[in-house]
Amino acid sequence: MLTTRTLSWTAKESGCKVTVVNETDAELVQACLEGRREAFDTIVERHQRQVYQLCYRFAGNHEDANDCVQEVFIRAYRGLKTFKARASLGTWLYRIGVNVCLNKVSAKSRVEALDPLIAASDERTASRDESASEALLRGERAAQVRAAIARLPKKQRATLVLRVYHDLPHDEIAGILGSSVGAVKANFFHALNNLKKLLT
Amino acid sequence: MSHLSPDEFVDAAAGALDATRTAHLEACAACRGQAAEVASALSAVRDVGMPEPSPLYWGHLSARIREAVSRETIVPAWRAVWLRPFRPQRLVPVASAVALAGAVVVSGLMLREGRVAIPMDRAVETAAVADASMPDDSEAWRLLTSAAAETPIEDAHAAGMAVPASAIDGAVQRMTPDELHALEELLQRELRGSGE
Numbered sequence: 001m002l003t004t005r006t007l008s009w010t011a012k013e014s015g016c017k018v019t020v021v022n023e024t025d026a027e028l029v030q031a032c033l034e035g036r037r038e039a040f041d042t043i044v045e046r047h048q049r050q051v052y053q054l055c056y057r058f059a060g061n062h063e064d065a066n067d068c069v070q071e072v073f074i075r076a077y078r079g080l081k082t083f084k085a086r087a088s089l090g091t092w093l094y095r096i097g098v099n100v101c102l103n104k105v106s107a108k109s110r111v112e113a114l115d116p117l118i119a120a121s122d123e124r125t126a127s128r129d130e131s132a133s134e135a136l137l138r139g140e141r142a143a144q145v146r147a148a149i150a151r152l153p154k155k156q157r158a159t160l161v162l163r164v165y166h167d168l169p170h171d172e173i174a175g176i177l178g179s180s181v182g183a184v185k186a187n188f189f190h191a192l193n194n195l196k197k198l199l200t
Numbered sequence: 201m202s203h204l205s206p207d208e209f210v211d212a213a214a215g216a217l218d219a220t221r222t223a224h225l226e227a228c229a230a231c232r233g234q235a236a237e238v239a240s241a242l243s244a245v246r247d248v249g250m251p252e253p254s255p256l257y258w259g260h261l262s263a264r265i266r267e268a269v270s271r272e273t274i275v276p277a278w279r280a281v282w283l284r285p286f287r288p289q290r291l292v293p294v295a296s297a298v299a300l301a302g303a304v305v306v307s308g309l310m311l312r313e314g315r316v317a318i319p320m321d322r323a324v325e326t327a328a329v330a331d332a333s334m335p336d337d338s339e340a341w342r343l344l345t346s347a348a349a350e351t352p353i354e355d356a357h358a359a360g361m362a363v364p365a366s367a368i369d370g371a372v373q374r375m376t377p378d379e380l381h382a383l384e385e386l387l388q389r390e391l392r393g394s395g396e
Contacts, residue, residue: 037269044265048258056250066261073265077272142248149245164245170210182207189206192213192241199244 025089032080044073051097057161058101060150072097095176102154148198156191159184204231209238297390306371
């Protein structure tokens with residue numbers, strides 16, 4: 001997630017005016033609190049991809065992930081006044097995201113049953129040289145792993161998603177989940193152990 | 201030496217296990233087996249990519265969030281904290297109780313001072329009630345406090361039970377120490393109840 005001063009470009013429809021948005025996250029939050037609603041648009045544009053990925057990993061399907069992302073940003077907007085500038089906005093959004101997902105995504109949530117061939121084409125590690133049968137196997141395996149992750153207890157799932165797919169350090173995950181580093185490591189270990197059992 | 205703990209298996213998978221424990225891991229078949237299981241599960245999870253939404257999706261998502269947020273307002277933190285105890289739903293029972301208690305006190309004092317004409321056949325009975333100063337355990341008092349807690353202030357006004365603030369002030373100034381104490385206890389009880 002972006003936490004430092006960055007550049008992004010916004011094409012305005014009227015006269016195709018291009019503006020440079022180089023405010024930090026903290027400056028954007030301050031601008032929102034001062035009534036500049038468009039500053040929140042920039043926050044959304046900056047963080048929506050990471051929040052979507054988090055929600056998708058939890059929900060396992062696009063529809064639920066989509067609902068969760070919207071809920072995360074609405075809650076963030078309502079709670080901007082409580083955001084402490086010394087923290088990372090990205091981490092704060094992750095925390096809201098995990099809470100939204102834990103509350104909204106039930107264990108029965110439908111994990112997207114992708115056609116293995118389509119799923120295989122989505123996998124980042126799929127290579128052009130891979131044969132059709134290999135791609136099929138990879139897709140099936142990915143669907144199995146997604147389904148297994150969806151069956152993990154909530155805290156284990158949250159820990160696994162944040163550690164593996166968002167590459168967050170244990171202490172940051174502990175801050176997000178409101179637990180200790182030891183508990184995060186234990187949850188991660190049990191998540192992997194349970195996955196292994198579910199996949200065999 | 202003891203086997204690796206869950207924390208240490210996680211550290212081992214991240215290549216962050218200290219030298220002593222790494223030596224144990226290399227020498228212990230049970231720990232090596234468990235570490236291999238952890239590494240294998242981790243590898244399976246890492247291999248799963250994520251379907252990327254259409255490039256148009258992000259624009260639609262931003263627009264939907266913008267629309268939802270446009271219906272929201274941000275209340276400054278200091279205002280939210282200060283106004284919390286004064287939310288209308290919390291004030292209604294307190295205000296109802298205050299209005300009814302005021303009405304009772306004023307009526308009682310007016311009866312005591314003889315400002316209200318009472319038919320002779322009911323005068324003795326009413327005076328007895330007024331002189332008793334509505335002790336906490338009286339049936340009438342319980343009935344009134346119960347009604348006060350359940351009656352919205354709007355209904356109390358509509359029923360003509362409200363009294364002007366000046367009348368309440370005057371009545372309170374004429375109250376005995378015991379009456380003041382009873383009123384204070386009643387108000388504190390109501391404030392505590394509304395804060396829950």
